[in-house]
Amino acid sequence: MDKMPRWADVFLVPFINLCLAFMVSGLVVLAIGENPFDAIYFMVKGALGSTSGIGYTLYYATNYIFTGLAVAVAFHARLFNIGGEGQAIVAGIGVAVVLLLFNWPHWMLALPFAIIGGGSFGALWAAIPAYLQAKRGSHIVITTIMFNFIGAALIGYLLNGILKNPSSQNAETRAFGPGAHLPTAHEILAPLGIEFSKSAPLNIAFILALICAVLVWVLIWRTRLGFQIRAFGQNEDAAKYAGISAVKITIIAMLISGALAGMLAVNVVMGEQERLIKEFVEGAGFVGIAVALMGRSHPFGIVLAALLFGMLTQGGFELLWEMPTVSKELVLVIQALIILFTGALDNMVRDPVERIFLRLRKGRS
C-alpha cells in the first residue's frame, strides 16, 4: 500500500516545493531592495497581459518543451544529459546548413528537412558522449558539459569562417530567404479573425513541440523501446539480465534526447531569427533540466512546467523595465531554486507529508 495518495505524490509535494522555491526567490528580491509582490505583479502582467506577452511566453515555452523532453527521455534511462545547450547549438548549424543549401520554395517543404537537419546534428552531438559513456565509462555529466563548451567554440569558428555572411559585420549567416519563413501566430490567426500580436515570435514550431510531447509519451509508455529504456533506468543489472543491451539503450536514449534538444533550433533559428547567430540558445538547454524535474519526466507535466518557465522568462524581461535593480539572471536564480527544492531537497517536504498522511490513515482505521 502506498504511503500517500497519488494526487499528493504528483501534485501536492511538487506544489509545496514550488511554493518554497518562490518564497526564497522572494527573499532574494527583498534582499536587493525591491518589493517581491510588485515583482510578481509585473511578471504576470508582462507574461499574460497582452497578446504580445502571451506570444513571447508560448515562444519560450516551445523551447522549454523541447529541452525538457530531451532531459526527460535521458532521465528515463537514468542518464543525466546536461548537454542540451550544446546539442541545440550544433543543431542550429544543421538547420542553417539545410536552409542555406537550397532556395526553398515553401516552408512546408523546408520544415521537414530543417527538422531532419537539426535533429540529426543535435543527435550527433549527444551520440559522442553517449558512446563514450557506454563504451569507455566516461562520466556523461562531465562530457556533455564539455561538449557545451566545444559546441560554442565550433559555432564561433563556423560563423567567423565559412558560414559567415560576407556583407555583415556580425558573426552571422545570411538570411534564409522567404521560402524558409515559418508562419507566425499572427499569420495563422489573422484569417480566423483573431487579432494576435505581430511582434511576438510565436510560430508553428509550438505545434511541433506539442506533437513531440505526444510522441515522447507514446515512445516511453507504449513501445517496446520505451519499456527497455525505463527498465534500464530502473535497474541496470536486471535489464542486462533480461537481455537489454546497455550500450544500445544508452546510445539510443541519448540520440533521441539530442534530437529533441535540436528541435529548439527549428523554433529559434528558423522560426524567429531566420539566420544563424552565435548565442541563440540563451540557457534554454539548462532550463530543460528544471522543466523535466518539475514535470517529473512526464510529457504532460513537462508542457505545464514549460509554460510556467515561459511565463517566468517573459515576465522576467518585462520586470527589467519596471525594476532597474533587477537583472534578467533573477530568472536563473528562481530556476535554480526550483531545481533545488523539487529535485534535490524533495525529501524535505515528502517525508513530513508522508507522515501526515500515515497519521490521518491511522486515525481513521
Added chain:
Amino acid sequence: MMDSFIQLILTLDMSIRLSVVLLLACLAGLFSERSGIVDIGLEGKMLVAAFFAAAGAYETGSAWVGVLAGCAASLVFSMIHGLASITYRGNQLISGVAINFLASGMTVVLGNAWYRKGGQTPTLSGDARFHDITLPFAEALSDVPVLGPIYSDLLSGHKPLVYLAFLIVPLSWWVLYRTRFGLRLRAVGENPASVDTAGISVVKLRYQALIITGILCGIAGAYLSTAQAAGFGKEMTAGRGYIALAALIFAKWRPWYAMGACLLFGLLEAISNLYPSINIFGLVTIPVQFTQALPYILTVVILAGFVGKAIPPRAGGEPYVKEQ
C-alpha cells in the same frame, strides 16, 4: 636557443598561475568524493566565492578579508549540498547542478544590484588584491644561467595563495593517509555501512568532508577574483570546476597525482592564452576557437579513459540509509 628557453619559462610560469584554481578545486572535490559525495557543484561554489571575495575585498580594502568572505559563501553552498545529499538523501548530481545555477544567477543579481556594472564588481587595486611574493635571493640569483631564471622567474614571484595551494597538496596527502580522520573518510566513501557498524557517524564524517570542500573551493574562487584577476566578472570560472573534476578522475582521487593533472591542464590553458593561433610550418593555421576549446577537448579525451582505468570511491553518489 636562449629565446625559446625564456619562452618556455614564461609558459611554465603561466601554467603554474593558471593551475592553482584547478588544483584547489580538485582537492576540494577529492575530499568530498572520497567521503562518497559526488560534487558537480565545485563550479558554483568557486563562482560564488569569487564574487563574495571580490566584494569583500573591495568593501574592506583587504584581500585576506576577501578570502574569508569567499570561504564563508562557499561554505554556505557546501552545506546546502550537504543538506540535500546527506540529510535528505537527494540526488547529488541534481543538487550540484542547482548549486551551479544558483551561483551563476545569484552573483549577477547581487552584483548588479550593488555595483550597477552588469554583474561585475569594481576593479580591485592596492591591498584589495594579492601581490607577488619575491622569494629570498631571487634578485641575486637571476643572472645564474639556466637555474637562475627557473628559480627567480618560475618559482619566485607568485601570489601567496599559489604557495598555499601547493602546500595543501602534501597536507591533504597527510590528512588522508596518515590520520585517523583520513582513514575513516576513505572508509566512508568505500563502505559507509562498515564505518557505521564501528560506531562512527557517517553523517558527521560526510559533513566534515564537505566543510573542507567548501573552504578549498572558497580559496579557489578568491584566488580567481583577487589574485588572478582584479575583480569579479560574470561566469568567470568558465567551466574550471568541471575540468577539476576531470583532473580528479585523471588523478584517480589521489592528491599528488591531482597536482600533476592540474599542472597539465594549467599548461594547456597557458598555451591557449599565449599562442591563440598556432601556425604550423606556415601551412596550416590552427584557429583561435580550437586552442580555446583545447582544455575542454582534452578533458573529454582523458575521461574517455585513454589514461587507464579509474575506479571511483565505491559509495560515491549514493545516499547512505541506515539499516532498520
